[in-house]
Amino acid sequence: MTSVWKRLQRVGKRASKFQFAATYQELVVECTNKWQPDKLRVVWTRRNRRICTKLHGWQPGIKNPYRGMVVWQAPENVDITVTLFKDPNADEFEDKDWTFIIENETKGHRKVLASVDVNMKRYASATPAQYELTLKLKPLSVKVVEATLKLTLSCVFLKEGKATDEDMQSLASLMSLKQSDIGNLDDFSDEEEDKRASTGSTTTSPATAPPPPSRR
Template sequence: MTSVWKRLQRVGKKASKFQFVASYQELLLECKEKWQPDKLRVVWTRRNRRMCSKLHSWQPGIKNPYRGTVLWPVPENVDISVTLFKEAGADAFEDKEWTFVLEGECKGHRKVLGSAAINLKNYASATPTQTDVRLSLKPLSVKVVEAELKLSLSCIFVREGKATDEDMQSLASLTERQTRRGRRGRLQRERRRRRRRGSHPRGPRPALPPPPARRRDLLPRAPPPHRSAAACHLPGKSSRVVRAAPPGGANVSRRQRRVRWVSRRRAFRQLPSFGR
């Protein structure tokens, strides 16, 4: 919705695309006692766009070991494409700020040390220009006392058109729009996933009620017939185990089975009927 509102605001405006090139020359950094940076980099950023320089070592001074510099023997160039907008009858462009951020890196951890913003409309020109810029960075860490960046900023005019043309859209706006679309797509997929999982939510399922008791489980069970644990091993090739017969012989065991069957039958008749 924000991108649509921006495009509506730019209806009837003119757009001009420029290419800016920043050449870093020198970086001055003064720190507090008991701390010195290891590696430093300069990041030129706006919204989701980040143009980073290479990592460079910080060299402490001789007089003050906590005040050092980073020198580029050969200037390091970082270029960006920027679209500036203005009203149809106006001469000046609208404001568009980019920020130079100083970052320190030690053992893979990044820390923001300072930043300074510049308004690119002040450096835009229809003819190629080059301007020496000296920025005083605002300290963003308690360990930083002072920070200063020296660079040269070049501007080259690319083309001019309407603000609503697709090829004149700012790259930062396009990147932000793509990021927003990606977020919206992820949210929609997550909602669909939750709807599909609505009937079976995650987490422990509720305990099921115990099954109804069966009629045979309610019958009293007679004790197992007596068997002697005494056994004898017959000598020979095979080690067979011969158990002793129960006392009373085979007739006693048959009688016990008959008594047990009669008792279970009587108990079954005394049970209440289940839907019979």
């Protein structure tokens, strides 16, 4: 019923699908005294979708052994497919947040260190676009003082929706709705189409990324 209600809320709205790719460059994590991370990964997540980097060793600084970084010598790219919705008369898409999370793993035990929300509608573009982002994450552990993630975010527009969803048309006819107002929302199911996402969930209260910088 939750899925049906969600679809009914989107009746008459336009759906556009985008592919976003993140190329990670540098991660800085400063911790409190007497604790250092072991292996770190970056997780790009929304609800049950979870796209992770490999585990990378955290290298302490010379001047401050509790402030260190992960530097990607070789590019590590991850991508997601995002569907954005808007009313026909609206100038911009509805909000849709994805979250970057920093996890530490020691002996198989994972711990969330910091996170930040990124509103993907700010980076959606009808033409290919690329942004250089420096994200300041909110510490989610008492052991973390601050965390910063540098990455390149690119966007490619894929397609728009069409009124061909048979399930929704059948439901709409029972409710005396016009079939022409029903979008093919199954074609735009983020959760179903991201085949590389593995299941997982995170309960956090992350920070929010600032407005996007100028395109490259």
